[in-house]
Amino acid sequence: MSTSEAVLRQxxxxxxxxxRRVFRRLMxxxxxxxxxxxxxxxxxxxxxxxxxxxxxxxxxxxxxxxAKVSASHPLGTDNLGRDVFARILHGARLSIGMAVTxxxxxxxxxxxxxxxxxxxxxxxxxxxxxSVDVLLALPTLILALVVVGLLGQGLRNLIITIIAVQWxxxxxxxxxxxxxxxxxxxxxxxxxxxxxxxxxxFRHVAPNLIGPTVVFSTIDMGSTLLxxxxxxxxxxxxxxxxPEWGAMLAEARSFLDKAPLLLAWPGLAITxxxxxxxxxxxxxxxxxxxxxxxxxxxxERKGLRVRRRRRPAEPLPAPATGDLPIDEQPLDVRPGx
Amino acid sequence: MxxxxxxxxxxxxxxxxxxxxxxxxxxSNAPGDPAEEYARKRSGSQEATAQxxxxxxxxxxxxxxxxxQYGTWLKGMVTGDLGESFAKRRPVYDxxxxxxxxxxxxxxxxxxxxxxxxxxxxxxxxxxxxxxLDQSFRIAALLGASIPGFFLAxxxxxxxxxxxxxxxxxxxxxxxSLIMPAIVVAITPAAVISRLLRASLLEVFTEDYxxxxxxxxxxxxxxxxxxxxxxxxxxxxxYVGTVxxxxxxxxxxxxxxxxxPGLGLxxxxxxxxxxxxxxxxxxxxxxxxxxxxxxxxxxxxxVLDPRIRLEGSVEHV
Numbered sequence: 001m002s003t004s005e006a007v008l009r010q011x012x013x014x015x016x017x018x019x020r021r022v023f024r025r026l027m028x029x030x031x032x033x034x035x036x037x038x039x040x041x042x043x044x045x046x047x048x049x050x051x052x053x054x055x056x057x058x059x060x061x062x063x064x065x066x067a068k069v070s071a072s073h074p075l076g077t078d079n080l081g082r083d084v085f086a087r088i089l090h091g092a093r094l095s096i097g098m099a100v101t102x103x104x105x106x107x108x109x110x111x112x113x114x115x116x117x118x119x120x121x122x123x124x125x126x127x128x129x130x131s132v133d134v135l136l137a138l139p140t141l142i143l144a145l146v147v148v149g150l151l152g153q154g155l156r157n158l159i160i161t162i163i164a165v166q167w168x169x170x171x172x173x174x175x176x177x178x179x180x181x182x183x184x185x186x187x188x189x190x191x192x193x194x195x196x197x198x199x200x201x202f203r204h205v206a207p208n209l210i211g212p213t214v215v216f217s218t219i220d221m222g223s224t225l226l227x228x229x230x231x232x233x234x235x236x237x238x239x240x241x242x243p244e245w246g247a248m249l250a251e252a253r254s255f256l257d258k259a260p261l262l263l264a265w266p267g268l269a270i271t272x273x274x275x276x277x278x279x280x281x282x283x284x285x286x287x288x289x290x291x292x293x294x295x296x297x298x299x300e301r302k303g304l305r306v307r308r309r310r311r312p313a314e315p316l317p318a319p320a321t322g323d324l325p326i327d328e329q330p331l332d333v334r335p336g337x
Numbered sequence: 338m339x340x341x342x343x344x345x346x347x348x349x350x351x352x353x354x355x356x357x358x359x360x361x362x363x364x365s366n367a368p369g370d371p372a373e374e375y376a377r378k379r380s381g382s383q384e385a386t387a388q389x390x391x392x393x394x395x396x397x398x399x400x401x402x403x404x405x406q407y408g409t410w411l412k413g414m415v416t417g418d419l420g421e422s423f424a425k426r427r428p429v430y431d432x433x434x435x436x437x438x439x440x441x442x443x444x445x446x447x448x449x450x451x452x453x454x455x456x457x458x459x460x461x462x463x464x465x466x467x468x469x470l471d472q473s474f475r476i477a478a479l480l481g482a483s484i485p486g487f488f489l490a491x492x493x494x495x496x497x498x499x500x501x502x503x504x505x506x507x508x509x510x511x512x513x514s515l516i517m518p519a520i521v522v523a524i525t526p527a528a529v530i531s532r533l534l535r536a537s538l539l540e541v542f543t544e545d546y547x548x549x550x551x552x553x554x555x556x557x558x559x560x561x562x563x564x565x566x567x568x569x570x571x572x573x574x575x576y577v578g579t580v581x582x583x584x585x586x587x588x589x590x591x592x593x594x595x596x597x598p599g600l601g602l603x604x605x606x607x608x609x610x611x612x613x614x615x616x617x618x619x620x621x622x623x624x625x626x627x628x629x630x631x632x633x634x635x636x637x638x639x640v641l642d643p644r645i646r647l648e649g650s651v652e653h654v
Contacts, residue, residue, distance in 0.1 A: 130355070134356050138624045139581075141586035150367030256491065271484045271485065
């Protein structure tokens with residue numbers, strides 16, 4: 001959870017407008033594109049799992065346990081003779097699905113509570129922000145362990161838990177942004193024409209928050225997937241025989257000596273997926289870093305481009321003479337007549 | 338400084354108090370009855386009669402109203418009595434004391450690894466900026482930050498323990514058994530720190546004082562270490578707090594995998610046995626460690642960068 005948390009913290013200080021052009025620029029970042037491609041591939045595989053995999057992921061076959069990699073079983077079979085390839089593909093549905101659902105939930109809850117805290121102040125703010133402080137007093141996974149451990153195993157409980165422990169960081173971020181937006185002229189104008197507070201909140205402030213918050217949750221996706229599969233690995237996710245990467249890894253533990261590959265496949269799937277999310281997230285963060293003035297369109301138009309931190313290789317465009325600061329204006333001194 | 342510390346610690350008290358209340362609330366509303374488990378264990382049979390359960394409830398103090406239970410617990414906390422473990426019928430304090438050394442050992446070994454591996458990698462990557470060395474470190478760090486600890490752990494076990502038989506698979510017997518757990522805990526923090534340090538150093542390299550240092554004839558390594566590192570570490574330290582969180586989380590999963598008899602494993606055991614007093618105390622201890630750790634980070638920040646006045650940075654997360 002650490003990298004993205006750092007990003008969140010950093011980004012919370014500066015309100016970054018998100019624009020459509022961000023996507024176009026992201027496409028120029030080769031590693032980010034690679035990440036996006038892997039994500040797309042996995043999502044596609046998850047959606048098409050029943051058609052790609054030739055076997056039923058939960059169909060056991062005791063005659064064919066621990067089968068080696070073959071044309072029929074591209075990744076072999078497990079301790080119950082189930083096709084590992086089918087299980088990985090179907091597992092992608094749950095693993096990615098849970099990460100996405102949890103992320104959506106965190107974003108919505110964090111957005112709403114942060115917005116209310118920022119707009120209403122007083123009691124609402126005190127209650128919400130003090131709860132944030134308390135929940136952030138523990139490392140998230142440890143709090144999650146307690147919550148899910150006591151709620152009990154299960155898909156729904158797992159997602160509720162992740163939302164319950166992750167929303168505070170988002171609420172804190174959103175509140176910070178709300179406080180800044182609230183002072184802007186257009187909010188003032190809306191208030192002047194008599195718009196009610198809920199109307200200002202949802203029609204004027206919220207639309208400006210959604211973009212950045214969604215971007216941050218995208219950057220966070222890798223760590224959410226790690227959290228989901230980690231809890232699942234500890235036995236708090238779906239029960240057998242449902243295929244899920246974290247649970248598959250946990251199940252394969254008992255056959256460590258006999259079939260180490262059983263452990264490797266789900267592990268590799270998680271690693272690859274988290275890596276892809278991190279690559280894409282890194283690209284996004286590079287674009288939205290406050291220090292990358294490039295992404296602020298106003299400045300770019302004036303021809304002032306600031307070097308990007310990660311890729312300083314891009315040549316600086318020669319600014320039009322009219323835009324140069326005074327001390328760089330070409331001075332042409334000629335002898336008088 | 339003393340005033341700042343005092344104030345920070347004072348603010349931490351209500352937070353921990355609220356945390357303890359929250360955990361207590363969660364624990365007492367959780368499905369599953371510890372009294373039933375307790376009665377079953379005592380009678381040694383699968384089924385416990387309603388009478389047995391009732392008796393267990395009284396014995397464990399679970400028959401009293403929630404507020405009374407919490408009040409009793411709080412009073413115990415203040416007087417240094419953490420209660421008694423449901424599962425083992427021995428003082429929670431003893432349980433924690435027995436497990437603390439293992440966790441401390443693992444944590445310090447991991448911290449050592451993070452510093453010994455993470456810092457040099459960050460410095461080298463910055464010095465060899467855009468060299469193939471930098472690129473390969475980037476890939477290594479990305480992998481290190483993406484690989485789940487529980488996957489890496491088993492890869493290490495398969496290779497080092499079962500294949501090559503170099504290290505013990507699990508348990509805590511001597512320095513050998515510490516190696517794999519420490520690697521698993523340290524990998525993500527080390528990767529993150531090395532990347533942060535690299536970025537920070539690259540920024541420091543463009544400063545005038547670096548050019549001055551070089552121009553007065555200092556060698557490049559000396560310039561980097563003597564002038565760059567301290568300045569570059571300032572932004573890095575702000576992230577150590579989050580790294581600390583990752584470290585504590587890593588410890589829990591790692592202790593589980595390697596059957597490392599520390600506080601993380603104790604917490605997991607307590608959760609599965611619904612051993613309320615132990616959960617309560619262990620989680621609160623983790624919260625206290627986390628808070629103090631973050632406080633140390635803030636103080637360190639002020640020491641590294643005298644321009645920062647701690648008095649003013651109370652708002653810092």
